[in-house]
Amino acid sequence: MEWRRFASVALVAVVGTFSAGIARGQQPIASGDTSWDGVTVHVMRLVRKHGILTLKIAAVNSGTAPQRMIFDFTGDNACYLVDEENGTKYFVLTDKGGTPLASGNEWVRGGHGIMRDVAPGKTLRVWMKFPAPPPEVK
Secondary structure, eight states, X not given: OOEEEOOTHHHHHHTTOOOSOOOTTSOOSEEEEOSSTTEEEEEEEEEEETTEEEEEEEEEEOSSSOEEEEEEOSSTTOOEEEETTTTEEEXXXXXXXXXXXXXXXXXXXXXXXXXXXXXXXXXXXXXXXXXXXXXXXX
């Protein structure tokens, strides 16, 4: 099975689309295609609190084949948010031991991340914590 790195389309576009959050089961606040065939990532919640930005996404495999979804949190292929207005990248926060603050965190390809095989019709839900952009970034 071929894996494809998470297309940053959904993550790159979300900074600047802040929301009070959407409860599970409700409509996403943003959506984007990925480099995985048949997979769309939906931003379900994006909340800024105490200098931390919490992102909750749902990666939906609506294709006909299983997809190996990989979200890297460290290294050259790490997931990040982009403040397009200021041209700043924000990488996943880590604790004092260097472990990323994200769901399902495990050792993936020499770093931390999430790697799951997602069957057609199934959804992978993931959360990540990032440093919040300055308050003036809306």
